[in-house]
Amino acid sequence: xxxxxxxxxxxxxxxxxxxxxxxxxxxxxSTLGLATGSSxxxxxxxxxxxxxxxxxxxxxxxxxxxxxxxxxxxxxRQSYYYYMKKKLFxxxxxxxxxxxxxxxLSKDSDKECMCYDECIRARGGIDLQLLGLGHNGHIGxxxxxxxxxxxxxxxxxxxxxxxxxxxFFAEKSEVPSEAYTVGIKTxxxxxxxxxxxxxxxxxxxxxxxxxxEVDPRVPATVLQLHPFVTIIADKEAxxx
Ligand code: F6R
Numbered sequence: 001x002x003x004x005x006x007x008x009x010x011x012x013x014x015x016x017x018x019x020x021x022x023x024x025x026x027x028x029x030s031t032l033g034l035a036t037g038s039s040x041x042x043x044x045x046x047x048x049x050x051x052x053x054x055x056x057x058x059x060x061x062x063x064x065x066x067x068x069x070x071x072x073x074x075x076x077r078q079s080y081y082y083y084m085k086k087k088l089f090x091x092x093x094x095x096x097x098x099x100x101x102x103x104x105l106s107k108d109s110d111k112e113c114m115c116y117d118e119c120i121r122a123r124g125g126i127d128l129q130l131l132g133l134g135h136n137g138h139i140g141x142x143x144x145x146x147x148x149x150x151x152x153x154x155x156x157x158x159x160x161x162x163x164x165x166x167x168f169f170a171e172k173s174e175v176p177s178e179a180y181t182v183g184i185k186t187x188x189x190x191x192x193x194x195x196x197x198x199x200x201x202x203x204x205x206x207x208x209x210x211x212x213e214v215d216p217r218v219p220a221t222v223l224q225l226h227p228f229v230t231i232i233a234d235k236e237a238x239x240x
Pocket of ligand 1: 036040135141
């Protein structure tokens with residue numbers, strides 16, 4: 001694992017955005033794996049700046065988001081589709097049909113998951129995957145479990161994840177109890193991965209991810225087995 005210590009959140013975002021920009025400049029038709037949540041917001045802001053400055057062009061790129069809540073439509077303000085449109089896609093020149101996010105309203109979950117994996121495969125896999133880190137070690141919505149997951153699947157969200165995400169909803173009871181997520185195998189098939197982690201509240205889990213045994217009960221520990229993972233974290237997150 002390559003670990004980069006940034007001085008603060010702003011520097012994390014700058015470094016992560018530079019990785020993505022470099023990927024797009026080197027390979028304009030790159031397939032990017034994208035995350036939502038609080039951590040990537042500053043990364044997307046910077047990418048929009050780079051795009052406006054003419055440094056990067058998204059017209060040939062493809063994106064696959066990690067996850068989506070089951071039961072939320074694309075127009076729902078808490079759906080990840082809505083988040084991505086607002087934070088990134090509406091501000092750059094990516095063609096709409098190059099954007100992929102699981103459909104939270106799909107009537108056939110098995111088909112939804114199968115088609116998502118098929119689409120990723122058809123693109124030749126993810127070139128660069130951006131990850132955040134959940135407090136319980138989840139990546140995407142791959143929650144602690146007795147074994148690592150395979151491809152895209154439907155998951156029941158843990159109570160701690162629903163509590164953590166309640167900040168985006170009026171109250172916790174509104175947080176969906178299920179989500180679609182790409183699997184650990186799909187994440188591990190990415191050619192390279194960057195994980196961004198900020199804040200003191202992530203120090204214990206980040207320490208386990210870096211120093212602990214590889215264990216599906218802390219899903220992000222699997223990243224120790226990937227040859228091209230870079231963790232970009234601030235001093236606070238790395239303080240343990
Ligand atoms: C979101 C995702 C999640 C988040 C994680 C951390 O697409 O995949 O795994 O990255 O829950 O969330 P934040 O960044 O809000 O702390």
